[in-house]
Amino acid sequence: MRRKQIISVCRHLYKKGLLVSSEGNVSAKIGSSKILITPSGKRKGFLTDLVVVSLGEKRTPPGASVEYPLHREIYRVRSDVRCVIHAHPPFAIACSLAGVSLRRPFLAETSIAFGTIPTLPYRTPSTVALAKGLGRSIRNHSAVVLGKHGAVTVGATLEEALDRMEQLEQVAKIACLAQLMGRLPWLNKKELKALEKIRQRL
Numbered sequence: 119m120r121r122k123q124i125i126s127v128c129r130h131l132y133k134k135g136l137l138v139s140s141e142g143n144v145s146a147k148i149g150s151s152k153i154l155i156t157p158s159g160k161r162k163g164f165l166t167d168l169v170v171v172s173l174g175e176k177r178t179p180p181g182a183s184v185e186y187p188l189h190r191e192i193y194r195v196r197s198d199v200r201c202v203i204h205a206h207p208p209f210a211i212a213c214s215l216a217g218v219s220l221r222r223p224f225l226a227e228t229s230i231a232f233g234t235i236p237t238l239p240y241r242t243p244s245t246v247a248l249a250k251g252l253g254r255s256i257r258n259h260s261a262v263v264l265g266k267h268g269a270v271t272v273g274a275t276l277e278e279a280l281d282r283m284e285q286l287e288q289v290a291k292i293a294c295l296a297q298l299m300g301r302l303p304w305l306n307k308k309e310l311k312a313l314e315k316i317r318q319r320l
């Protein structure tokens with residue numbers, strides 16, 4: 119079941135333009151010590167199979183996504199996380215390239231859903247440096263932009279992680295459009311305080 123769900127999430131990410139070709143990777147926990155993860159170098163819109171990896175593996179096993187260290191580090195620091203999505207959403211990447219931060223909220227829905235969305239400085243893909251940097255950031259966030267690279271979202275379910283990736287890209291798209299029109303006004307302290315109260319009640 120999980121296998122089919124991951125393949126279907128990958129197809130959805132591809133159809134939505136959140137990744138193309140062999141970009142991105144998705145994983146889900148099986149029990150407490152293994153994950154199902156997408157294979158390396160395969161087109162994500164047309165996957166037929168996945169790889170099972172023990173989280174005890176420090177190095178990326180043959181055939182598994184080269185971003186395995188990133189997934190492993192997230193599961194290590196977040197025991198509540200069962201699913202991880204790494205995609206290359208174009209508007210989120212464009213924001214990171216243009217220096218438009220998503221950390222400071224400018225939409226009520228995003229503020230309630232995420233609190234803040236940090237952007238990590240660029241690190242070489244598939245490296246331990248990227249995994250460690252993300253591990254520090256993901257402790258307190260459910261969505262993180264990887265500077266000049268992509269984004270990562272996490273969740274207790276695949277649906278939750280996917281929903282967060284779509285929301286992240288939507289807010290990045292709005293930020294890009296507002297910037298193009300010349301203005302991106304952030305929510306003020308009073309507005310954020312009221313939204314934080316709603317967020318804490320959820």
Ligand SMILES: [Zn+2]
Nearest residue numbers: 142243267268
């Ligand atoms: Zn990537």
